[in-house]
Amino acid sequence: MVRDLRTLAHTHFDLLVVGAGIYGAAIAWDATQRGLSVALIDRGDFGGGTSANSMKTVHGGVRALQTGSLAELRLFVRERRALSRIAPHLVHPLPFIIPTYGELTRSRLIMRAAFEFYDLLARDRNNSLDRSLHLPPSRLVSRKECIALNPAIAPEGITGGIVWHDCQMHNADRVVLSFVMSAVAIGAVASNYVEATGWLRDGDRVVGVKVADRLNGNSFDIRATLVVNAAGPWGEALNATLSQATSSSRPPGFSKAMNLVTRSITQDHALGGLAGSRYLFVAPWHGVSVVGTSEDPFDGQADSLRVRETDVSAFLREVNRAFPAVGLRLDDVRLVHRGLLPTADHSGRLLLKQSVVRDHRADGAPGLMSVIGVRYTTARGTAERATDTAFSILGRTPPACRTTDIPLLGGDIPNMAAFVAEATEETADAVDALTGKRLACSYGSRYHDVVQTMKDDPSLVAPLSDSCPITRGEILHAVRHEMAVRLADAVLRRTEAGSAGHPGRAAMVEAARVMGAEIGWTDDRREREVEHAEQDYRLDP
Structure with a gap:
């Protein structure tokens, strides 16, 4: 896979995807699979923006139990299973443990009932999966076992615990890369460090983008019948250069999210601990731990995102409330992941729950659609919906999506x-x-x-x-x-x-x-x- 800017500049594509995070990469893979000619570009490296900020977890929808959103839970179960199937070398089971307490909503009885209900709703979680990647059912553990498995939390008030399994990515960055390389292997043209700087128009219709090669400063045009803006928090500024109406796809706000890579805290289980009313988690990963997630309101342009020592110190205080036995300090932090997540309110506190796929014909900008992703786990499913929409805009009958079953490059592994x-x-x-x-x-x-x-x-x-x-x-x-x-x-x-x-x-x-x-x-x-x-x-x- 090499940068081929000449082909980008001299080919008319069916689909041009701007933004090669996990969502843009997954769209490129699905659309190419289904026969469209596809170009994929990113202003930085593949997966180097918001997608780089990850807890490395592939969620199965456990948190949807709190809100009673069964459709959301089922979506996460399906998408976790799909990622395990198409990239078995990069996704593996990981046990999680959280404590139970005496209060009713977190009691052993309620938690056991909730997770038994979850197991029932997720009973097909292992369908068609390699047996070595099967996820066992949840189990209730005693107070003694909970404290032994999760010694980072304060033991006061603990009555037991719940153990369940989700999945963890061996390397989240290579998951993004695998989507990109898989698309390129079957005909897509992709390049990093190519920034969309403006639009090509034919009347009202968007017919491509003006771009700049950020490695040498050269500018050229990329033409396509349909452009997909999947540039995450950078997409808003790009759309704003068209018309006010295209901002209809903009989320009301953004949250500054942060995950910390720290010294090793846990070896085998991901640990859950309460900081006030919110769970934080610490997961083992490659001999270190990943701690997250911090979420704070953000007001500014994507390029103005900053994480300072005061931000990390404030988050560490919250982490140490959840895991008082750990005593994390600033010099325990090895790397800080940061990114902007879309929110459902202007305050930047309520995270958006569902991805957005917007056809901008209704906004007076035919030839353009926007995709705003919300969770790493659901990128493939959103890409399927976006590709269906793209076929509809192009006036073509969409072939069946096969990305739940076709392995990504390197993923053809039966056991x-x-x-x-x-x-x-x-x-x-x-x-x-x-x-x-x-x-x-x-x-x-x-x-x-x-x-x-x-x-x-x-x-x-x-x-x-x-x-x-x-x-x-x-x-x-x-x-x-x-x-x-x-x-x-x-x-x-x-x-x-x-x-x-x-x-x-x-x-x-x-x-x-x-x-x-x-x-x-x-x-x-x-x-x-x-x-x-x-x-x-x-x-x-």
């Missing part, structure tokens, strides 16, 4: 447990067992491509540093085959080098050396790339 064991054994002559397992879980059935790169040049087997086990070969593979064009792309979103925290200066420098040798960076450019990547680990002034 994940057996696959990992076989991959570890097959790669033993090239890499150690831990590296072999990581390659199997990151690249799925495509791990052979990375291993072959290392076999062709054995020096690429070496890790980036003594403290960072990611190999030089993984960085080079990201450049050659996954459109990593900046150091942060490779370190944060193609490999696990920096996704769990700063990999260390030596690893950054070595990764820049490997990339620079392939791309042709000067010494000065390598230094600038390291500095640019370092900014992701700093809080805003």
